[in-house]
Amino acid sequence: MLLTNYNSGGVWSVRSILVRRRATDNTIRILPTQRDTHRNHMCLLVIYMVTIVSQVMTDDPRFAEPIPNVTVALGRDANLPCVVENLGSYKVAWIHIDRQMILTIHRHVISRVPRFSVSHDNAKTWLLHVSSVQQEDRGYYMCQVNTNPMISQVGYLQVVVPPNIIDSDSTQSTVAIRENQNITLTCRADGFPTPKIMWRREDGQGITVERRKKVHVYDGELLNLTRISRTEMGAYLCIATNGVPPSVSKRIIVDVEFSPMIWVPNQLVGAPAGTDVAIDCHTEAYPRAISYWVYDNVMILPTKKYGTEITENSYRTHMKLIVRNIQAGDFGNYRCVSKNSLGETEGSIRLYEIPMPSTPPRLTDKKDGIQSTKNMLSEDMLPATSSSGTNIAGSGSNGNQNTMISSSGSVDSGSNSLDTQIDIYPNQIDESNSGTSTTIRRYSKVVIMFTSTIVCFVSSIN
Missing domain, CATH: 2.60.40.10 (Immunoglobulins)
Known part of the structure; x- marks a missing residue:
């Protein structure tokens, strides 16, 4: 008897069976023949061998290289690559682990965040694109292949943020303080990595720290100025930097108030x-x-x-x-x-x-082609003496520059002439200014001695 059968391989086959009737219960049993049993065993062996060969000749999907850690500045674009070999019919998915968010599966974007997208180079690289990176995009990203069991690898996206000075938490741009009082300047900034704060004076002068030493650069968010003086008045620069350009600064003007002083x-x-x-x-x-x-x-x-x-x-x-x-x-x-x-x-x-200075007579002669000038001193030019001293005014040949004598005893002469001239006038200073008169008498003696020396020197040359 022949029967047809649809086997598990989807192939229709015809085989012969043996029908036997049992005499005792009139039931019919269908028994395979010995030839059919041998044929079934051969088919199973062939299927097993084909499976083994297929597994040997075809590798499972694997990652060709790790996902690199990527660092990007805030607002820039970033790309994370996932390189998979022997992908076959399997799918690649991207997941943001920190937010537990599925971003993409194969070529489809699952996330509702429009800044994420995916591309494939028709070979083995799958690129996850993140445009206009924000701080919440920082974290670990997983590239996953849906094999059994699943395979995956992880990369990190670092988002760096340039420093920014927080005005609301910092000292205002202009601050006034009375002299000899204490003041603290504050400067706070955010960013990633955490910014470093340093202080400088705009005029390049040193910053007095704890009234003991001066430094040109001071590190820290707080700058304490103790018993501030007027010399510390000016503009202070708070500079924040964290290695991410650009660095930022804030200018704080410190006004030290005090009542007038006159010198x-x-x-x-x-x-x-x-x-x-x-x-x-x-x-x-x-x-x-x-x-x-x-x-x-x-x-x-x-x-x-x-x-x-x-x-x-x-x-x-x-x-x-x-x-x-x-x-x-x-x-x-x-x-x-x-x-x-x-x-x-x-x-x-x-x-x-004081009296107007007069010009003394001068004698000029020529000798050996060299012109020399002698200043003559007469009897009436000797210094006048009085109980209160003598006032001296020295002038140049033009008579326009005068010597001013202050109460401190200093004498300023405006003469640039090579001629030595001395004019002695009666004293015009009150008796109460005896200290000044004494100083004037001393200068008179010195000038007279210097003049005499010059006259002797000129005479010896002639």
Whole structure:
């Protein structure tokens, strides 16, 4: 008897079977023949051999290289490669482990974040693209192949952020403090890696730390200035850097407030009538002071008679008053006044009259083609003596530059001539200024001795 059968391999086959009837129960049993059994065994052997050969000739999917760790700046684009060999019909998927988010499967984007995409180079590289990288994109990414069991590998995406100074947590751009008080400057910044904060002065001067030492660069978010002085006034730079360009800085101006102070270089100034004279004062004050001159209790304004000059540098001010064509009514006390919101101060300068210098006679002759000049001294040019001393004024040959003698005893001479000239005048200083008179007598003796030496030297040459 012949029967047809559809086997597991999908092939229709015809085989013969033996039908036997049992006499006892009239049942029919279908028994395979010996030939059919042998044929079945051969088919199973062939199938097993084909499977073994197929497995030997075809490798499972494997990763050709690891996923590199990628570092990218905030806002830039990043690519993560996954190289798979022998992929066959299997699929590649990308997963963001930190957010537990499936990003892509094969060529399809699963995530709803539009900044993620995937591409395949038709060979073995699958690229995950992340555009305009944000800080939340930082973390581990898995490339997975759906084999059984599943295979995967992981790479890390590092997102670096340039430093940014947080104004709300930092000292404001301008701060004022009274002198000799304490102040703390604060500068905070964020970014990744964590920024480093350092301080510098804009003018290049050192920063006083704990009143003991000065440094040009100070590290730390907090800068403590103890018992701050006016010399520490100015702009301080807070600079934040973390190796990711660009570095950023903030400029903080520290104003140190104090009441005015005045320094007068020459408190006593002498000048002949009919000449011009300049007197000056130096002031220090902050907030910036109002500075002016006063004579005979009246504020001096710029006119043809008076000229005023004011030069300011930070908290320092230089005041200069020029009195032109001095007359008898111009001699007296002049006051320089400086005032601000914290106080007021003034300095006093006395302007007194001295005689007009005269030009001594000079004898000029020629010898051996060399011209020499001798300064002659007469009997009436000897120094006059008095109980209060002698006042000396030295001038050049033009007679326009005078020597000013202050109460400190300093003498400034404007003569640049090679001729040595001495003019001795009766003293114009009060009896109360005996210290100044003593100093003048000493300078008189020195000048007379120097002049005598010059005369002897010239005579020896002739």
